[in-house]
Amino acid sequence: MFDIIIIGAGPAGLTAALYAGRAGKKVLVLEAKNYGGQIINSGILENYPGLYNVTGYDFSTTLYKQVLDVGVEVKYETVKRVTKELLVITDKNEYTSKAIIIATGLSRKKLKLENEEELIGKGxxxxxxxxxxxxxxxxxxxxxxxxxxxxxxxxxxxxxxxxxxxxxxxxxxxxxxxxxxxxxxxxxxxxxxxxxxxxxxxxxxxxxxxxxxxxxxxxxxxxxxxAIGLEANNEIFKDLLELNSFGYIKSHDTVFTSVKNIYVAGDTRDKELRQLTTATSDGALAATMAIKNMED
Amino acid sequence: MVKEINDKEFEEVIKTGKVLVDCFANWCGPCKMLSPVIDELSNEKKDYSFYKLDVDKSSDVVMKYNVMSIPTLLVFNDGKLVNTIVGLRSKSELENEL
CATH class of the missing domain: 3.50.50.60 (FAD/NAD(P)-binding domain)
Known part of the structure; x- marks a missing residue:
């Protein structure tokens, strides 16, 4: 049994992990691909306060090390389903937790045309x-x-x-x-x-x-x-949580979802501004709220 | 650490056996993320030889093998291209591909 399971190892998920790890909680981060999220494709970060001449890759890697240093466990598994009893089922295992933070981010929208997938990297x-x-x-x-x-x-x-x-x-x-x-x-x-x-x-x-x-x-x-925009990949949550018409997870008071003890952070949340600053902000708040409600 | 090769060395190293060439650039974030994975694989998969190639310094290979995105992994068997893997992959995905 974990205190907090975080789904997604982008800036929002890793910030949540950093806060929860520093608070002494037993934390598991589940990531389907690689840590870092979208920001690893960015060159120099131009608008993250206090960081100058730092690339998206360097930012992600530093944050990842910080998270590992505070004792957080990271596993590379794909989440298939989450229940309201806070059971998380992946392609390899099943985990239980007292709270879940969803930080699954966004991915580039595809045209969904024939030959498109096949020609990635070939035009x-x-x-x-x-x-x-x-x-x-x-x-x-x-x-x-x-x-x-x-x-x-x-x-x-x-x-x-x-x-x-x-x-x-x-x-x-x-x-x-x-x-x-x-x-x-x-x-x-x-x-x-x-x-x-x-x-x-x-x-x-x-x-x-x-x-x-x-x-x-x-x-x-x-x-x-x-370059036709980004989309959330929240198919697996559609029976569990309220989504808006664009597929983003509906949130109230910033990081709360429609289900108790499940929180949402980062780009996959319905919000006004999707930036690195707002992702890390969401992550910090989601972890703090999860911990607070666990102790109440 | 995986050895870096250039255009000239390339033709020679791919000639015999199973060879994986990691095409990368210093400005590419996903390439940097993939690099430690390739290092790990090179220690574990002893039936392959592993090399890396900087696309900014090796335009011949880039042209010849139509590299249009990085990271790209070119996999050879006795000089013949048998697989091209484009984009950042996890270690388990690569293990399955090889």
Whole structure:
């Protein structure tokens, strides 16, 4: 029996683990993949107060070591189900706990088209900063209309020969500064009212079929950067907890869920601002509330 | 520690036996996370030879094997490419792949 089981080893989950571990609780962190969460893909952190010239990887690794140092146990197992009796079932084991903190984060949304999965690393990418350098002088396409799509298009315009920006609406939802900048860059071609219909391959990505105002247009590109937002992966909790229409876990008084002794922290919670600062803040609060209610 | 190789050494080391080449870059966070896993595997899987290759210094290999994302693991058997593993994986996932 654990005092607290934390699901997810990103910034929110690890901060919760640090607080609970320092409070002397018996803590288990369950992580399906690798510690660190989304932030490991970031270069230098630009807006975490007090950290200067520190990368997302360095931040995560330091936090991970801190957590291990306070005696927290971390296991790499995939959680399959959680019950309201606080039983946690993974692909390998079953655990019981006095409290659970869900910090499962978000992942990049996919287009859900044929060949997409298969071409990851062979032309399809969800991270321009990670993969952009492999497309020097080539033609690429960015899909999306929010800040991340606009940022990626601007970033890639400095590396690639040409950037097609495919957006399903006739105006962008991102910040004005980005929109103005996009329009001033010569090698970005904006395709409004257009959606990706088909991804074509010959071992690697060969071309993309676009539906432009109802007309199908084939465009040859070496890279397809998908930036259509992030999504929560809360399928396994849908019978247990209240989710909102976007699949985020509904919270009240910040980190409480609809079930007693189950808390939620970080990006997977319904909230206004998803940042490293708010993730760590959630983690600290969730652990503190879990401990407080355990002792009452 | 896994030995780092360059374009020139690459052709020579993949020629015989089972060889895994970890294509990485210093600016890549997921590559840094994978690196200790590769170190562990190299100590445990003695039937494989393990090497790492910096993609920023070895453009020939990058072009030849169509490396378009990192980390990418190239797996060879007697010089023939038998598997390409793209993206950060856990140790158990890699054990299953090898």
């Amino acid at each position: 399809v990418s969800y991270c321009a900063v990670c993969d952009g350098n492999f497309y020097k002088g080539k033609d690429v396409m960015v899909v999306g209309g929010g800040n991340s799509a606009l940022e990626e298009a601007i970033y890639l315009s400095n590396i690639a020969n040409k950037v097609y920006l495919v957006h399903r609406r006739n105006n962008f939802t991102g910040e004005n500064t980005y929109i103005e900048k996009i329009k001033s860059i010569n090698n970005i071609e904006i395709l409004y009212n257009s959606t990706v219909e088909k991804i074509n391959k010959n071992n690697v990505l060969e071309s993309v079929d676009i539906n432009l105002n109802g007309e199908i247009k084939n465009i040859k590109v070496s890279g397809l950067f998908v």
